[in-house]
Amino acid sequence: MKQTTVDVHPRFAVGEVSPLIFGGFLEHMGRCVYEGVYEPGSRHADDDGFRDDVLAALRELQMTVMRYPGGNFASGYHWRDGVGPRGDRPVVKDLAWQSLESNQFGTDEFIKLCTKMNWEPMVAVNLGTGTPEEARDWVEYCNSSAPSRFARLRAENGAAEPYGVKYWCLGNEMDGPWQLGHVPASQYAIRAQQAAKMMKDCDRSIRNVVCGSSAVTMPTYLDWDRQVLEYVGGLAHYVSLHRYVGNPDGNAEDYLAIGNSIDEQIESVDACCRYVQAKLGRQRRAYLCFDEWNVWYKARTESDMDGQDKFAPHLVEEIYNAEDALVVAQFLNSFIRHADVVKIANLAQIVNVIAPLMTRGDRLLKQSIFYAFQLFSEKKTGLSLRLAVDGPGYTTDRYREVSYLDCSAILNHRAGELTFFMVNRSPGESLPIAVNLHDLMIDSVADQRILHHDKLDAVNTFEQPEEVVPRSFDQVSINGDTFTAALPAASLLRLVLKLH
Ligand code: AHR
Numbered sequence: 001m002k003q004t005t006v007d008v009h010p011r012f013a014v015g016e017v018s019p020l021i022f023g024g025f026l027e028h029m030g031r032c033v034y035e036g037v038y039e040p041g042s043r044h045a046d047d048d049g050f051r052d053d054v055l056a057a058l059r060e061l062q063m064t065v066m067r068y069p070g071g072n073f074a075s076g077y078h079w080r081d082g083v084g085p086r087g088d089r090p091v092v093k094d095l096a097w098q099s100l101e102s103n104q105f106g107t108d109e110f111i112k113l114c115t116k117m118n119w120e121p122m123v124a125v126n127l128g129t130g131t132p133e134e135a136r137d138w139v140e141y142c143n144s145s146a147p148s149r150f151a152r153l154r155a156e157n158g159a160a161e162p163y164g165v166k167y168w169c170l171g172n173e174m175d176g177p178w179q180l181g182h183v184p185a186s187q188y189a190i191r192a193q194q195a196a197k198m199m200k201d202c203d204r205s206i207r208n209v210v211c212g213s214s215a216v217t218m219p220t221y222l223d224w225d226r227q228v229l230e231y232v233g234g235l236a237h238y239v240s241l242h243r244y245v246g247n248p249d250g251n252a253e254d255y256l257a258i259g260n261s262i263d264e265q266i267e268s269v270d271a272c273c274r275y276v277q278a279k280l281g282r283q284r285r286a287y288l289c290f291d292e293w294n295v296w297y298k299a300r301t302e303s304d305m306d307g308q309d310k311f312a313p314h315l316v317e318e319i320y321n322a323e324d325a326l327v328v329a330q331f332l333n334s335f336i337r338h339a340d341v342v343k344i345a346n347l348a349q350i351v352n353v354i355a356p357l358m359t360r361g362d363r364l365l366k367q368s369i370f371y372a373f374q375l376f377s378e379k380k381t382g383l384s385l386r387l388a389v390d391g392p393g394y395t396t397d398r399y400r401e402v403s404y405l406d407c408s409a410i411l412n413h414r415a416g417e418l419t420f421f422m423v424n425r426s427p428g429e430s431l432p433i434a435v436n437l438h439d440l441m442i443d444s445v446a447d448q449r450i451l452h453h454d455k456l457d458a459v460n461t462f463e464q465p466e467e468v469v470p471r472s473f474d475q476v477s478i479n480g481d482t483f484t485a486a487l488p489a490a491s492l493l494r495l496v497l498k499l500h
Helices: 052-061 072-076 107-117 132-143 149-156 185-202 223-235 259-280 322-337 368-377
Strands: 004-016 023-025 065-068 092-094 099-101 120-124 167-170 207-210 238-245 287-295 342-348 357-360 363-366 383-390 393-396 400-403 405-412 417-424 431-436 442-452 477-479 482-487 491-499
Touching: 004 405, 023 287, 052 107, 052 357, 052 363, 052 368, 065 107, 065 342, 107 120, 107 132, 132 149, 132 167, 132 185, 167 185, 185 207, 185 223, 207 223, 223 238, 223 259, 238 259, 238 342, 259 287, 259 322, 259 400, 287 322, 322 342, 322 368, 322 383, 322 405, 322 417, 322 442, 322 491, 368 442, 368 491, 400 405, 417 431, 442 477, 442 482, 482 491
Parallel strands: 004 431, 023 065, 023 342, 065 120, 120 167, 167 207, 207 238, 238 287, 287 342
Antiparallel strands: 004 383, 092 099, 357 363, 383 405, 393 400, 405 417, 417 491, 431 482, 442 491, 477 482
């Protein structure tokens, strides 16, 4: 394969990488909450009923923000069911996932978990079957220090101090006919504006996320976003993007080109935000909150989504392979490349349900995507640099022209480090690269790790948990302000350079 060259200059930066793009998503769905993070009966349970093995693994992912309680679940959820003495909380039917919800885990447990994990909480209110007023009451419960009804209720439930929840999603996927309480854009915009106003009147410091399009394939894609942003105006700090991708046809080249379309989705929604800002003549614009993203296509049958009136049923327990890990890496590369506009992102979800972690009884498994996320998250601090990539590529039906190299770079001035995340998309050939840092002199290679497996469909199992894990790599040669390497076929290289 011909060499790919990359040119980087420290003066050409996209922007500071928002730490909040390394977020997660905890939904009351399947075994994400119960048998996932929370299982008082487990031998791993801590004093609060959280599974300390799961939390220890999540700590390794260094997530920064956690979205809760859904997802589709949010559109039928009434937060008051989940607070107060546990014995008094009702068992309810969850219509989103046809499951039973015990409400043993609710707002107070969620906040306790966030505090333990050092996660910024992000709460999605019910704008499907709930009212703007119910949403505003939830803000009061979480954030008010006044001696008023819901703040008092929180204190009675054991938390005298307000929780200070800053990020609030105004519903979930309201453009989708599958959503409880789905309405057209014009009606959602009214609901969202009413809720946002009351919520903000309750606590001026909060930041709202309006529902954008739930998929790029929606017939109302972008038009929905435009209408909602125009109507909600300055009360919308962020607009949400969702994306689930997969390889149902077993076409690796096509699947591994998907980063192109993630770039395109981000740039299209960004264009929509800029259009609305210019049209309304506003100083402030809405930024992008990619609050659900992942690979999800294998566990997607009807029965995967039907909880059959059970508590914590096995739902969408996707098994991830080596190829999926490279796609997760491309999502993160795209977020970093668009650091100026993507400010929050949440991997959906965190355990058991389309997740990097799986529990089985007392056991815990780290899936391939766990390692891709971890490699990035550990080195997330700094400035995203613009990269000029020139090299061979290929054409796919769905994603047109792509280069074999998918790449991002973060310059951490304080640590004196420059980190590259490089995916070789070629399933069959190694990729020679030459990178020129233009006056940034390399002192040494601080760390080089590769995530790669000869078989794209290789997976980690409880029996063989270390099939797809990062390994050390020693193929990078440095020389002044340049380095060269040959990336193995279908691999992710994380390269940390120490700078002079
Ligand atoms: O993450 C699983 C589901 O996918 C969420 O509940 C929903 O928002 C999306 O469609």
